[in-house]
Amino acid sequence: MKKTLTINLGGTVYNIDEDAYLLLDNYLNNLRYHFRKNPEGEEIVRDMEIRIAELFNECLSGGGQVVTMENVEAVISRMGKPEDLNDGEEEAAAEASDPERKKDVKRRLFRNPDDRVLGGVASGIAAYFGWDVLALRLLFVVLGIFFHWLLLAYLIAWIVIPLARTATEKLQMRGEPVNMENIGRTVTGGFDGKDSAEAPKMVWHKIGDVIVKIIGFILKLCLILLAICCFPILFVALIVAFALLLSAVGILVSVPSLFYEFSPVIDWNMVGAFPVTSGVMAVCCLLAVGIPIAGLVQVLMQVFGNWKPMSTVAKLILILVWLVAIIVGVIVFFDSPFMGSVML
Amino acid sequence: MHSILAMCIFVPYKIVWIMNVDNVKSQMRKGMLEYCILLLLHREASYASDIIQKLKEAKLIVVEGTLYPLLTRLKNDGLLSYEWVESTQGPPRKYYRLTDEGMEFLENLETAWDELSATVSHLRMS
Missing domain, CATH: 1.20.1300 (3 helical TM bundles of succinate and fumarate reductases)
Structure with missing residues (x-):
């Protein structure tokens, strides 16, 4: 079972699977980003949307009702990735902007929901600094035995650091550029050969999350009370x-x-x-x-x-x-x- | 009291150019693409999907998205104009046609192409 969304693409209404929608939305955003320096960029993307709508019509004429991930992937490979769409004149400009784009990649600290023992704090930190997760966990456990305040620090980190929920956040956690290809890999679950949807969510993860949420809520309440005072x-x-x-x-x-x-x-x-x-x-x-x-x-x-x-x-x-x-x-x-x- | 603030801005700029057969081929195609689009539109006004169809048949474009920036640029240069035409199946379509300026441009290109192809065949023969 999958959730579907209703979208208006080029004046026609389509039902689209949620994951397919994420991919399509990202593709269109990447196109807009690609053509951002082109004064007619909006118009180009709008025309391309109309074409994509036509291609969806072709896909759905076979009797399907919902645009699926496969449809979107097929359409994207037909339309081409943003970097393939360089019109001769823009090539130099695109090359110049490429390093800038790489610099745009910003790492952000998230908890990793796909690889967690307790809260996913360690693997989030490891992803942020590019360290080895196992080494960090072992170090943490060993240090935790001697310094008990580390446990408190862990709890606070669990409360404070947000969980990486969306594909974009997961990419930011790893410091990978947020572009169509990577989003596609994350959404389709081809990332690290792991599928977050398939990974069984352990009971203690749920319990831990609930407890942390409650503690966080209480702390927030205290803060609000303090603020009122x-x-x-x-x-x-x-x-x-x-x-x-x-x-x-x-x-x-x-x-x-x-x-x-x-x-x-x-x-x-x-x-x-x-x-x-x-x-x-x-x-x-x-x-x-x-x-x-x-x-x-x-x-x-x-x-x-x-x-x-x-x-x-x-x-x-x-x-x-x-x-x-x-x-x-x-x-x-x-x-x-x-x-x-x-x-x- | 008088001080000078000097600012230096470094713009990292690097061009990597790899020469291979595919690259040269795609460069050739790119150069021809505008000419071919103008040729197609010279015969009849058509909308983007028609043009894509024909260009794909001729193996001139690989990905469809290439056409759109090109059409927009040709339109901005005044070589093409478009009008919205109602369609029986779906939303209205943009039909592109050649402007007078475009016709002139096409004639120029035609001469240039003839010259080019004459040169190339001459070189091949000799």
Whole structure:
């Protein structure tokens, strides 16, 4: 028995087996990825979808009702893999983008559902670092005898590390490129000669998973309770942050009067006389105060609002901008006529 | 006070070229493909599956997907145009036809082909 899905392909409705759907979806995504630099890429893929629909019609005219894995595989081999579809002009571009594509491969830490003794933690870690599973397990057992906290660490790892459920996740776990071929191998079970569907799921795996889920749930509940208890504090912090932001704007607007507060002896005609210097200082001031506040808000929203974490590049750029703003601000201040008047 | 920020960007770029018979053959076919598509469409407007059928019969393409980027590029270059035609079996189809520019292009290619084939047969004879 297999689950089927209903899809609309090129304007016609088809029933398709779940595994066949995964393969087809991945194939189309890979095509889109392949033609991403082509301005007409969407149109090409749409036309190809229509053709695939026609081929399905041919397959189903024999009396079948459901598009199966074999149908999709046959269609893909007829249409060709994305890398075979290079139109003369794009060849050079495709070659250039190839190493980039290999670099895209990112390993992610998952628990391995296909090769597990307890939670699949060890084999997940082994896959992540490319170590031998058996060696890691033995090492873990031996160390576990001497250091009992390792058992706790294992339990936490079981709770925290997600199970690799989809074909994509399994490929990421192994650090293999997520492309049509590999997905096909994983979906059809040709991977490592193991079929996750056929592998009998041990009773203690189920029991272990349930226990871990319960512990995880309890921990999550504790965290949520903690968060609720801390909410007033965070609320206050948020208000303070907001107030800081407002005052930063205020500072920008009223740079001259602020300096007046600091040093009443300043000749304020100078601000008018050096508008560029004043402007630069105001901008630096805003950046120096604003970036940490923005970072704080981002972190808060990441924890409580499901925002995506900032990319490393973005973080580095922000930190760089912040440092530059402070340095430039200080230099400009000490270099400016204001310094002289403050000294007075 | 004045500092210069220098940035170096390294673009890894590597071309691997393996020469073999299959490669040369497929290069030859690729070069001919555009010409053959224009020839086919010169006779009558047709939609992608018709073209695929004929090209496959002539063993000019191996995988069907090759045709689509090519058609789109020829269309963008103004050599082809298409219109949607209702079909009795299934959704409407895109029928491609040669534009005037395409006709001119085809004539040019025809001359070029004649020259090429004359050169090749001449070389073979001698």
